[in-house]
Amino acid sequence: MDFLATTEAAIAAWHGITPPNDAARRLATDLASTVAAFEAVRGSLRFEDEPSSFEAALQECKE
Amino acid sequence: MRALADLGLVEAADAVARRDVTSTALLEACLARLDAVNKIVNATIWVDRDRARAAAAAADAALAAGKQVGRLHGIPLAHKDMYYQAGRPCTCGSAIRRDFVPDITCTVVQRLSDAGAYSFAGLNMAEFAQNPTGHNRAFGDCHNPWNPPYITGGSSSGSGAAVASGVTYASLGSDTGGSIRLPASACGVTGIKPTQTRVSRYGVMPLSFSADNVGPLTRSARDCARVLSLIAGTDPNDPTCSREPVPDYEAALTGDLRGMHIGVPTNAFTNIAEAPVIEALEAALKVLEGRGAIIVRLELPLMKAISAYVAVISRAEAAAIHSQWMRERAADYAVHLSARLYGGYAIPAAYYVEALARRGPVLKAFAAEVFGKVDLLATPTIPTCLPTLAETDIDHGPPGTEQKFMAVSINTRPFNYLGLPAASAPCGFDPNGLPIGLQIAGRPFAEARVLRAVDAYQRDTDWHRQRPPVVPR
Numbered sequence: 001m002d003f004l005a006t007t008e009a010a011i012a013a014w015h016g017i018t019p020p021n022d023a024a025r026r027l028a029t030d031l032a033s034t035v036a037a038f039e040a041v042r043g044s045l046r047f048e049d050e051p052s053s054f055e056a057a058l059q060e061c062k063e
Numbered sequence: 064m065r066a067l068a069d070l071g072l073v074e075a076a077d078a079v080a081r082r083d084v085t086s087t088a089l090l091e092a093c094l095a096r097l098d099a100v101n102k103i104v105n106a107t108i109w110v111d112r113d114r115a116r117a118a119a120a121a122a123d124a125a126l127a128a129g130k131q132v133g134r135l136h137g138i139p140l141a142h143k144d145m146y147y148q149a150g151r152p153c154t155c156g157s158a159i160r161r162d163f164v165p166d167i168t169c170t171v172v173q174r175l176s177d178a179g180a181y182s183f184a185g186l187n188m189a190e191f192a193q194n195p196t197g198h199n200r201a202f203g204d205c206h207n208p209w210n211p212p213y214i215t216g217g218s219s220s221g222s223g224a225a226v227a228s229g230v231t232y233a234s235l236g237s238d239t240g241g242s243i244r245l246p247a248s249a250c251g252v253t254g255i256k257p258t259q260t261r262v263s264r265y266g267v268m269p270l271s272f273s274a275d276n277v278g279p280l281t282r283s284a285r286d287c288a289r290v291l292s293l294i295a296g297t298d299p300n301d302p303t304c305s306r307e308p309v310p311d312y313e314a315a316l317t318g319d320l321r322g323m324h325i326g327v328p329t330n331a332f333t334n335i336a337e338a339p340v341i342e343a344l345e346a347a348l349k350v351l352e353g354r355g356a357i358i359v360r361l362e363l364p365l366m367k368a369i370s371a372y373v374a375v376i377s378r379a380e381a382a383a384i385h386s387q388w389m390r391e392r393a394a395d396y397a398v399h400l401s402a403r404l405y406g407g408y409a410i411p412a413a414y415y416v417e418a419l420a421r422r423g424p425v426l427k428a429f430a431a432e433v434f435g436k437v438d439l440l441a442t443p444t445i446p447t448c449l450p451t452l453a454e455t456d457i458d459h460g461p462p463g464t465e466q467k468f469m470a471v472s473i474n475t476r477p478f479n480y481l482g483l484p485a486a487s488a489p490c491g492f493d494p495n496g497l498p499i500g501l502q503i504a505g506r507p508f509a510e511a512r513v514l515r516a517v518d519a520y521q522r523d524t525d526w527h528r529q530r531p532p533v534v535p536r
Contacts, residue, residue, distance in 0.1 A: 011408040015386060020393040023402035023457055027465060031406050037371035038414055044368060045417050046424070053423030055305075058258065058482055058507040061430035062307070 004029050067092035068229035069530060072138065072286035073313075075232050079126070079137040086122040086137030089232075090115055090183065093139050096229045097184070100533045104206045104215075106225040108144045108185045109152050115139060115183035122179065134289065136179030141231040143219045144185030145192060145268035146172050155268045156188035156218075158201040158395045159388055169266025170301065171235060171277050171294045178293050184231070186221030190400050192237055192270045193381065194218060195245050195472040196455045200397040204452050207249060208531035210496050212451045216249030216471070218242040222280045223250035227531055233281040233290050237267065239274045239377050241444075241475025244487035247280050248444035248500025251489040253517065253527055254280040255287045256475075258507045259482030260305040262291075263298035269384055271377035272303075273419060274479045283527050284488065284518035288312035291510060307508050315511035316518040321355030323516065325503075326437030330362045332474050336446040343491030343499040344443050347520060351441070354519040363440075364432045365425055366477070372418035372425070373480035379415040382407025399457035399468070418480075426481050426507075434506050439516055444500030446474055448493040474502060484510045488517045489526035498526070 007028045011017050019025050067089055070078065078084045094112060101107060122137035145155045147165035154160050172182065187205045189197065197205040197220030205220035207213040208228045215224050219236030223246025226234050236243040238256035247254030255278050262277040269275060279290035289312075296309040327348065333341065348358050382389075385404050393401050433440070447470065453460070455468045478485040485504035493499055501520070505513045521527050 007406075007409045011405070015390070015408045017386070017389050017393075017405065017408055019405055020389075020396070020401040021398050022462075023398050023465065024405035026462055027402050028406045028409060030465070031409055034371070034374050034410070034414070037367070037374065038417075041368045041371050045421060049420040049424055051416070051419035051422065054419070054426065054482065055260065055423075057423035057426040057430075058260065058305070059307075061426060061434070061506055062508040063506050063512065 003032050007031060066229070068096040070232065071282050072232040073289050076135050076138050076289070080132060082126060086119040089137065090119040090139040093183070093230055099535050100208065100228045100230065103211055103533050104208050104224045104228055105203045106187050106205060106221040106228065106230055107141070108154055108156070108187055108202050110184040111151065112183070115181060118181035133178035134293065135175060138180040138232055139183050140175065140180050140233055141184035141186050141225055142172065142182060142235040143188045143222050143237060145188060145237060146235055147266040148172055148182060152185060154185065156190045156192070156199055156202065159392060161201065167266050170263040170298045171267070174294050186225055186234060188221055189218030190397050192218040192239065192242055192268065193400050193403065195241060196452065196468060197246070198397065198399065198452065198456060200458065207497065208533040209251060209498060212453070213449045213495065213497050214249060214452055214455060216245035219246045219280060223247055223252055226250065226252045226280050226282060229530065229534055233279050233286055235277060236280050238276045238278055238479070239270045240479050241472040243278045243280060244444050244475050244485060244500065244502060245472060247487040249449055249498060251498030251526065251529065251531065252280050253283055253287055253486065253488045254278060255291065255486040255510065255513065256478065256484065257291065257295060257510055258484045260303055261508065261510065262295050263301040263304045265298055265300035271380040273380060274377045283521055284486070284514045285313065285316055287486065288316060288514050310511050312511050312514055315515045317515060318519045318522050319355060320351060320516060320519050323356045323439065324359050324437040325351055325356045325516070326359050326361045326433060326440045328363045328440065328442060329360050331366045332442035333446060335470065335473070336443055337448050339448060339493045340443045340446055340499055344441070344501065347490040347501045348441060350520055350523050351516065353523060359437050361433070361436055365429050368421065368425055369477045369480050372421055373476045375410050375414050375418045376480070378407040379410045397458055402457065422480065429481060430506060438505065438512060440504045442474055442502045444474060444487040444502040445471060448495060449497040478504050483507060484513050486513050486517050488520060491526060
């Protein structure tokens, strides 16, 4: 199955949502660039990282 | 002599406080300006003249009675139509919420009201605040007052157009990927996206829990400072809102930039920039140097990571928020919006969590490297000359229109991921007569420094004082 077909099938199975128009299919195809961008930063995530560190970082980095 | 509608917010508020002008006169000036320009710019979704006139009369009566008044006493304002005000429409720019009337009032509008301001209109916006151009299928596209076939920027399109046209002295916009800074840039006004968590979002339409910000669009840095001083600060109704003390932003506007290091990125923000934008940026840097700033060219770290992560957070969160309507009423969204939401459902949860989990470490590493060398960053807000509404119309344009549409916000999104404060101020015009914006960003909670730099720039330039051709002469 190609990337778009896989994506459509996953969205239908997990969310019950079908492509509303052709532009949706085009933008879904463009998710391949998101995959590529994540491939480029693989290995960055550390075991201890977690979302709550962001608010602490705002405080730590302030003037 | 300038028309009343063309006064700055602080000028207007000070004139009312001195009793040089009445609130009623200001309101009537705004309504007259609205009537003169709105057929061209389409900046409003609803207007409540009767209630506004009653509020203006009450404000004038309070002054006449010698009552203590707030810092925006008697000022008529209009906001992006996504701020809940009890008993008033709040369409969120959408067909789906066309008839929605909230029963609460959001914290930020309440704080402006406590300072003496009142609302008279709900302004046009991108549907559910989700496009960077100002297209709107439900209420009609918003048009740029400088050249109507061109985009206003979005999603706070009506805010940008209305402030530029003299319809309102200031307007609250929202910024998840650039939605304050883009219309500020495109319409030639001044806007600031505060630090993430700086301003309460209680009672404000959600788009992305992690990246939504509330902030003002006005005609100057000083006007932004006045509004931000009033709306910023902790709110018991919004547990995500910071307890960081709110400084006196207006007091920070000294005009003195001596010793302030301003960084200009060499590896990002100008990759697709066009010549008129670069020329305007370089000219602006010279003005800042004239005020004592030291310009530093530098490479920014982690831009690939920021670009990867910023692409998934708001998209995944917006998809979740809209899932029920996407199942049941997808045809009620504009094509460009349902198309963008659709792809959000395919973003893996592990990607979303990684983007959120890396946000703190990326911010710390970015700040250590960048703000160890400079105090602020300066970039173009929009790197290209403005496109037309037709060139960015995904709903009716050919395949490939999406790329032009998404490129509009390429320079604003990184600061949403990092949570940094960033302002946009006018710094020139492109060959089509459309404004060019200068973006200034700083450390977390450095709004005072950001506004000081913009204010200093505006002391030596008059781009922010120019009025678009749509304004009657």
